Amino acid sequence: MKKVFIYFIAFLFICFILPALLTKFEMSANIETSSNETQENEAKTSEEEYVYNKYGTIKLLHADTNEVEEVELDTYLCNVVSAEMPVDFEKEALKAQAIVARTYTIYKINNKKHDNADICDDSTCCQAWISKEDRLARWADNKEEKWAKIEECVNETKGKIITYNNQPINAFFHSNSGGKTELPVDVWGGGTNMPYLQVVETSGEDGYTQYNSEVELTNEEVLEKLKTKYSDIQIDFNNEEDIKILEYTTSGRVKTIKFGNHEISGTEARSIFGLRATNFQITKTEGKVKFTVVGYGHGVGMSQTGADSMAKNGSTAEDIIKHFYVGVEIKEVNSI
Numbered sequence: 457m458k459k460v461f462i463y464f465i466a467f468l469f470i471c472f473i474l475p476a477l478l479t480k481f482e483m484s485a486n487i488e489t490s491s492n493e494t495q496e497n498e499a500k501t502s503e504e505e506y507v508y509n510k511y512g513t514i515k516l517l518h519a520d521t522n523e524v525e526e527v528e529l530d531t532y533l534c535n536v537v538s539a540e541m542p543v544d545f546e547k548e549a550l551k552a553q554a555i556v557a558r559t560y561t562i563y564k565i566n567n568k569k570h571d572n573a574d575i576c577d578d579s580t581c582c583q584a585w586i587s588k589e590d591r592l593a594r595w596a597d598n599k600e601e602k603w604a605k606i607e608e609c610v611n612e613t614k615g616k617i618i619t620y621n622n623q624p625i626n627a628f629f630h631s632n633s634g635g636k637t638e639l640p641v642d643v644w645g646g647g648t649n650m651p652y653l654q655v656v657e658t659s660g661e662d663g664y665t666q667y668n669s670e671v672e673l674t675n676e677e678v679l680e681k682l683k684t685k686y687s688d689i690q691i692d693f694n695n696e697e698d699i700k701i702l703e704y705t706t707s708g709r710v711k712t713i714k715f716g717n718h719e720i721s722g723t724e725a726r727s728i729f730g731l732r733a734t735n736f737q738i739t740k741t742e743g744k745v746k747f748t749v750v751g752y753g754h755g756v757g758m759s760q761t762g763a764d765s766m767a768k769n770g771s772t773a774e775d776i777i778k779h780f781y782v783g784v785e786i787k788e789v790n791s792i
């Protein structure tokens with residue numbers, strides 16, 4: 457009888473208790489595996505995401521509507537990079553632009569221009585910006601691929617900014633330097649406290665459409681345009697000495713130019729006559745004045761076409777940045 461009872465217990469054990477134990481063991485093994493997976497996922501996420509301690513969200517002012525929008529820094533940078541640089545430029549040039557734009561933004565957060573916002577979307581005031589929707593609408597083809605390229609360039613430079621003496625630099629940039637960048641003092645009359653902005657030479661900028669341009673005006677148009685600023689302007693167009701470049705800047709751009717009874721700066725001439733840059737020559741022909749211009753933009757800091765030209769020759773984003781901003785370092789924003 458005792459034997460039968462033992463067999464019965466053994467039968468119960470094999471049929472019910474053992475499978476239950478095994479299942480429990482398996483379940484706990486599964487739990488362990490899934491918790492390992494969770495840990496792995498967490499590690500992956502923290503590797504991919506950069507936590508911008510105090511710069512995670514920025515206040516962006518939309519200049520046309522006067523609305524202030526709170527946006528994540530790197531999302532904002534995708535909108536900036538895609539507005540500021542052609543997407544078909546080399547990836548290392550776009551990455552340099554992403555680091556420059558991030559630096560410029562953080563500099564602006566710390567040196568506010570606007571009362572209720574960190575930065576605005578007007579390129580003449582702060583930094584250009586375009587919504588993803590508008591950007592995609594303006595690209596003719598491979599829209600998602602192009603956007604993915606921009607996102608990659610921002611993501612691959614996460615957290616990186618340019619510093620000088622451990623401070624974010626005022627990262628000026630422009631379209632085409634014409635081969636040589638310009639000192640800020642020769643454009644705005646200031647900037648001597650920014651020793652990282654020097655005259656540097658870059659080859660290959662003549663290969664871009666932004667390099668050469670011309671503006672031809674009749675003598676009357678020249679007078680008309682100058683009158684908007686100088687109502688008493690008088691020019692003797694038959695006198696060789698009456699329109700003359702008087703002085704050049706360190707980089708070879710026009711510093712001062714004479715128009716009849718007035719001497720004006722190259723920067724002012726650029727604005728009055730709508731020239732792409734202050735690197736120009738003047739030729740006078742029958743009843744006309746021709747400005748032959750080299751480069752595009754103020755010429756200070758990084759040249760975008762120069763960056764692309766360097767990238768085509770194998771330079772990295774870091775090489776490009778260290779070429780255009782002298783004596784700088786690239787650091788993680790949280791480390792400063």
Ligand SMILES: [Zn+2]
Nearest residue numbers: 575576581582
């Ligand atoms: Zn602004």
